[in-house]
Amino acid sequence: MAELHPVRALLKGAVAPGAQVTVRGWLRSKRDSKAGISFLAVHDGSCFDPIQAVVPNTLANYEDEVLALGTGAAVIVTGELVESRGKGQTVEIQAGAVEVVGPVLDPEHYPVAKKRHSFEYLRTQAHLRPRTNTFGAITRVRHTLANAIHSFFHERGFYWVNTPIITGSDCEGAGELFRVSTLDFANLPRRADGSVDFAEDFFAGEAFLTVSGQLEVESFCLAMSKVYTFGPTFRAENSNTSRHLAEFWMVEPEIAFADLDDNAELAEALLRHVFRRVLEECEDDMAFFQQRIDDTVLARLQAVIDNRFERMDYGEAIRILEGCGENFEFPVRWGLDLASEHERYLCEKHVGRPVVIANYPKGIKAFYMRLNDDGETVAAMDVLAPGIGEIIGGSQREERLEVLEARMDATLKEELWWYRDLRRYGTVPHAGFGLGFERLLNYVTGMENVRDAIPFPRTPGNAHF
């Protein structure tokens, strides 16, 4: 009896030649020789390469079915695993039977039949693009990265906490929030003054999609010590750039009894761990990205694994930028935020590898970041990486109740009564950061547009599929 195997297992040498094997998958290509032999490249998603099946014209369904097969058709191939006579592959299947499971009904119009399509075009075929080399590889690397993130935290005693997606709070994303509602738009309930009566809405008040799980996960951090979120977050930003999605996945660890240095160490350890896992487990996919997408990706990941990140204070970064003689579009001055061009200069030209910028002016950072002793800066950090800019943003959180409250207005204080409670009852220094998962994936693969790093991208004007 032939045993069923993923293509990956066969190509990796898990089965000795001579065995009867079965594979199931889809044709990546087919070539029919004049000698009456067809060569099927069968792909099942388990690895980058398809396996070659050599089909003789002696099969009963050769003329009617095998010859009619085209790219994309689903087949089950059974035969003897033999050492390959062709180049590139170690083994192939000498087919004894080819079962056609699902043909391609309309081959001329199969949207991904061609070998090469633009990424723009493939976004219009998001349901079929995982069948291409590039998006199959992205799917595997995305999975491996995600799995490595979960493993990293699990092995270190962190708990995954699923913070809420729908939130009644609008304190963090003013102007960039999606509203969530079940009100009948054709017939909105009104209060006496004519304003919309959200008391009638599903949650008996206004509700939005979250921009971050940080505030909520802090409450678990201050009970469980080490926690992280990994889930979807949202920005209703009308940005049509290669770096913005309306819906994206974010990883947000939070650690108790920790300061900004601990936070930077954690960020560095996390990136090192996941890059190592990807290089180990996605060798074939990474070779493809190196060869076809960006010939610096392997060196880039290896450099993160081999070298410590540079550390630099914001103040020092400003001095470097002021003195570097570059013509920047945006002004450089203490008190202003760094623009993308500044960040890229620092990590790409000045340092040449990832750099952690720490201690930003309090005026440009969020209320919950811890005020430093200078009274002017907060314990915030950004991790900047060559080729992509900011990949991580984090901070030590303000754990002192009175200092925190001094940075909150009355509305915020009322809304975040529970967040203040965390400082009232057993407060401890704690810190955390946010890692944009699609930007991380682009950093790893060299892909340029975050729309290609998520299965079904949501952007202004587009919630298709």
Add this chain to the structure above:
Amino acid sequence: MAELHPVRALLKGAVAPGAQVTVRGWLRSKRDSKAGISFLAVHDGSCFDPIQAVVPNTLANYEDEVLALGTGAAVIVTGELVESRGKGQTVEIQAGAVEVVGPVLDPEHYPVAKKRHSFEYLRTQAHLRPRTNTFGAITRVRHTLANAIHSFFHERGFYWVNTPIITGSDCEGAGELFRVSTLDFANLPRRADGSVDFAEDFFAGEAFLTVSGQLEVESFCLAMSKVYTFGPTFRAENSNTSRHLAEFWMVEPEIAFADLDDNAELAEALLRHVFRRVLEECEDDMAFFQQRIDDTVLARLQAVIDNRFERMDYGEAIRILEGCGENFEFPVRWGLDLASEHERYLCEKHVGRPVVIANYPKGIKAFYMRLNDDGETVAAMDVLAPGIGEIIGGSQREERLEVLEARMDATLKEELWWYRDLRRYGTVPHAGFGLGFERLLNYVTGMENVRDAIPFPRTPGNAHF
């Protein structure tokens, strides 16, 4: 130098008595003896139990600080690890130093100071409830279950696919959808006929929160062979029950070249794997649930591990229910869906363990479920478990284009053009199911209300925190 350790490592015997150790955490309780010794129970979230620190009154800050400490205070304790003289614990810390990191500012009003609170009350303190025994244990078990789910799929070659949260499609959840919008409710854009012009909305059309990632993940299944989703899903159902959340997490695997039997096997293997992991890794938490919440949980999980699920056709289930002599509230008749009371009778009284009911009448099931050869039933399955009812619902998907289209109306066909494409190009038999993660967690812990199985529950009238 004292080395820092999680409480779990010390209680598990990872460090030999005699070592200098440091632990950091929060006081679960404190007892001051007349002999001038205080006993601190220090908890850090790493396991169910706190570790006891024995503090002599010879410490410099004993009078001023240690005696003033109350439940919930954050401390760092350093001292010698010694064998415990008390019962229950193997080791304790003979404290040489106690650093008070964060006191409880207002001890009389600390909302979770008492040992016992009702679960209803604790829902109003969702930011503090992870500090209680029950919700700390739930957090750890939830994490372990989630991690076990990811491991199960990863080890078997599945890829985690993050299907979209925001969708332009309303085909699956008619009447139970949350709308997502950035329109100004005070000033809605109108078309000439007075209707709301959603072309002006963020996504240039109507948008909703997803009720399932199934349709989208099918497109990845038919490229990658084995995939799963694990993410938040939404129901705008006005149900105030212990089994319903407006926002909950769902696991949805999808396998290619697979039928309903493969699907049931997968469901069974998944549950068996995750229950085994929980029993192995959360022994202390599970002992607590067994003792305090539901004294059947251990036996229940072991029974799933040890026994195959019963398999039963819907038709057979109807015959059993018709002949059983029970007085049901809802009618039993071929063609009607099973009510909760019927499901519970079947798995609790008739079978006495989980049962897979298969092949339901097509009239009560979704359009995408595969029509059986009888023309009357579809290849749907529900997994019913004693004490909870339906825990998994799934089906083999209709892979035949013409049969699928016959069950879709014109609107659905137009909206799901891409879903039909999957049957046009290399279609294969495939199947999958959905597992409600909070219901699974309740099944494992014996907790009765799904609001206690998710960090911040969202229900009608409530999106607090």
